[in-house]
Amino acid sequence: MNRRVTWRSGLRKALLLQLLLTVWWLICLSDLCVVAAKEEESEVVHHVITISGKRRASGRLPFSSSSSSSSSSKPKYASTAVKGKIDYSLYLPSDHDCLLVAIRSTAGAMFRKNAGLAAAALRLGFHDCMTKGGGCDASVLTAGEMAHPINRRLKVMVGVINEIQRRAAEACKVVPTKADTIAAAVIASAEFYGLSCARYCPFKLGRRDVHPSSKGDDPGTLPSVTDSVSIVLEKMGSLGFSPKEVALYSLGSHSIGQASCFLFEDRLNKRQCRLPRDERLDNGRACDLVKVCAAKRNQLVPFDYITPTKLDTNYLKLVLQRQGLLRIDQDFGDDARTAGVVRQYASGKGERSFHGDYLQVLVKSLSIGINGPKSVAPRKYRLTT
Template sequence: MTRTLTSMLIVLFSVLALANGSYLYPQFYDRSCPQAKDIVRSVVAKAVAKEARMAASLLRLHFHDCFVKGCDASILLDNSGSIISEKGSVPNRNSARGFEVVDQIKAALEKACPQTVSCADILALAARDSTVLTGGPSWEIPLGRRDSLGASFSGSNQNIPAPNNTFQTILTKFKLKGLDIVDFVALSGSHTIGNARCTSFRQRLYKNTGNGQPDLTLDQSYAAKLRQNCPRSGGDQNLFFLDPVSPTKFDNSYYKNLMAKNGLLSSDEILFTQNQQTMEFVKQYAANQELFFQQFAKSMVKMGNITPLTGKNGQIRKICRKVNS
């Protein structure tokens, strides 16, 4: 296919998308805000350089946003009027972070292209850039999401997979969002960076079969090390690396850790111990980082397509924390 024909097809697709108002496509801001992607990347790069953990936090925000009402930036809304913020839900309280970085990105974009780039698209771009900055894969992001006019506190509590959910519960939560068992394993690989709080995995250290001993699917020397800073009571907010091998590098160590009984969360460990199919994926990704990267990129695009608001639905918020007055 010639370059000219390719360009014509892109333009045609863009026109159709605009007319239909329901497509996301990578070129969405090429005319209205051509510097949008560079602005997001620049602010994210500074934030991650200042604090490596921020990459995982921004990636997690996108995930926790999409799993509630779709990828509509509802997670960014503060309490106000009739809105009960998702920030106070169990999955987000004391753990969701990166909101100030999103504010900085939004302020820079508003200066360059007022009321053009949505907060929902900022989350999608920041998640991709965070992955790339820490050594992970890149992918082309379909854009054109719009921002929600409300939040769902109950949806945040119900829809986001929890560290202590059963295998079937988590898989069901994925399937309800149009994601499958492959996406479940690949997206869990985002735990190759970031931290978890003691309260998220304490039950694995003290409650195995009610005898106060560590979970048998956890390496016992690793468990003993974890118990030093995650006591039976207290220390809820103490932080631990999800991947103790290369905590700030996006790689396939996460899967190797699972095979060595060094998965931190119960929701990680079950991928290797409770289902034959997911166990095989874990082995494949542990052996082949490129394969994991390819699938992670595909699954991130798929997740980013969960019921976005497009066309005239929703709005482009001027400030990500509140709906336009």
């Protein structure tokens, strides 16, 4: 009797299970199952783009979306952008992701072939963003700004940025703004020199270009290596930087840069190298510089002779050791407003936080004055060939 009851109970359970399975399959025939599957798939989707004929997986990025854009669709640009704020209306989400990967990948490939372009890209971002009354709007590429002597060594970057923009547009079928192309190339430069933006910085595209008729800003208003610490702090302070951020940005960027001999020759004593005119300069370093600069005044000398191709804290350590290359760099190490910053990042604890802190300041610098009144929405969105 018990066996018969148990058998009947098991049969009822089997029939009930079969009924539930049938109902589930009927639901799956509706859109509910399809939507659920798509939502689950979107959590693990990896965007794949084509760059220079090679397929490259980008991984999930901040603006990622599982939906693909129509080849004819375009975003509705905001009627007025907010100065200093990213304009999220410039790109459709999936297009943003594709362009971010394409620009950084293309720039990185170019930097690996020519490391000098990586340093130039970092400097280009500084010259684009830090002019008085300007901002990160690609005005640095205008003929007016490029004609200024201070941008003489950056003229090659006009063609480089145009090429990066072209390749990114071909990969994503969407044209990025030149301002975004410059900014993303700066991030690629930092990554080339050993930092990881994916880990430390929330970088996004969304910068409008300066109006095509603009003659650009005045490069003469940029913070200069001949300025005093007070003037540099005043200029960059007006852009929203604290003394700590100014010292970190300046000396951190110099860790992979080079300077012409004529920019620091006033600190040297060619006749008696061990008695430099700037008594703060280490006499051994002074003699080395006299030898290097003996041939020509425009000879390029690396700021950091220990790790010249790595963004790290070694140059801050050299400043503490009285081996800073420029007078302004040594001033940062001596001035009461910034000396503590130099000591902090040259120490063990500060050295560990340098990467993240520097990248945060770098990303902040790439948002200065963006989408201001001189900028305009893109005229062309989709790449048509």
